[in-house]
Amino acid sequence: MLTKENTVIGFIGTGVMGNSMAGHLLRAGFPLVVYTRTKEKALGLIEQGAEWAGSPREVAQKANVIITIVGYPNDVEEVYLGNEGLITNGRENTYLIDMTTSTPTLAEKLHGAAKAKQMHAIDAPVSGGDIGAKEARLSIMAGGEREAFDAVKPILQILGPNVIYQGKAGAGQHTKMCNQIVIASTMIGVAESMVYANKAGLDPEKVLATISSGAAGSWSLSNLAPRMINGDFEPGFYIKHFIKDMNIALAEAEKMGMEAPGLALARSLYGELANDGEENGGTQAIYKYWKE
Template structure:
């Protein structure tokens, strides 16, 4: 059973992770952190989080270890090997990977963790920087019911739509479904805004009408205004969306599923990255349509 005295380790304090750590602190948890670039975590350290010098140190000193990093290769690096989480986490502790990653990798983590008496969940999130800051992330979970039940109080600090989707890997499959939905939707949002402009309309007023109807979506209501204002600050990086779509496309192909909308979106986002926008927010896609 977890209590507020339980120590939470957190690896990866980027755009999403930093706000998630702040919310855990505000809820009264002691949080140990590690990230590759310590300077990016200085404000968290000043706010009372406990810095650890390595992944292994976080694992040794924590009851729950949460990870949210960039790519599947990063996940492999921090979980496996002599200095990885699974080699140093305490028996009976919990590991939760919230990175959007490969379902097969989530299953590997689960199996290796179980062999060491460690409980593992894959729990990728959706909601971007806005959801992370507000503690309203959607959390899609794969793993055992008992581990999910134990960690639910922690998840409730970070999100408000938290669903156990099935066994290990199910959280990742659900997140890929989420990214497939967004992929085509982002194209539609860009086209709609450009259509409104070409028609001589005020695109912000157009959004007031269409965000509450059948066209409504997070991308339209939250990212549409950023597109219009020329605000391309990343709530979610273009390079990470390309990674997610690539994993989704590979998974779909393995299942013999055709995803033309996903394929087109991936092609457009790769073009956007080639133009130097890989570190911009996903709403920067509209630049292709403006040009």
């Protein structure tokens, strides 16, 4: 059983979401070892008592539960399987939890590589954005061996109350693709609705107060439409990362012989925004497609 007395948590990736997530674990009383490519992003955690590691190798040598949330699948592969990687340099019975949105295929590969070294790999991507990370209200969807999931579930519940085991390795990533497919089309509707309200001469805030509690209600409408109205396009979730997710989902859908026209349209619109220099904006910046 993993306890605060026998567990050291390693955390790799202290970006928009990772910083808050790592902070919750630290405040819960777990010893925390952090690594990120830009040390400055981890200074707040270090000031709170986290230990800095100079590489994934060093994290692997010091921690027995390691959480990663990085940018792209190639980053994940390097962090786990590179010369300085966690699996390459890790110890037996270490629990490896990748919370990056990545490919189901890579999740399966990491699971197999970890198992060969008597380690436990879990794919556990999240939904909830920067707000969910800050407020410890993330939804966490996990794939891997059930016994390994059960062992780390209490730790994951520090990050969010909705932690659900989805099935074998890769199942967490497939579930996240379902999540992103819903969001892709929803974001088009949210933006169109707010632009329509403006063009109709309505007060968008009053419109939002009305429709967000009705059948149109959604997390995106309640949390991101206000940012659109206020001209706040700072990233809770980067457009460039959302495009990466949609590309994964489209590729997986194609493998299954499934058409996804709504997803394809969203990918096209966000691609145009990225080409116009908005790749580092938040996903709510799709509002600019109509406004500008």
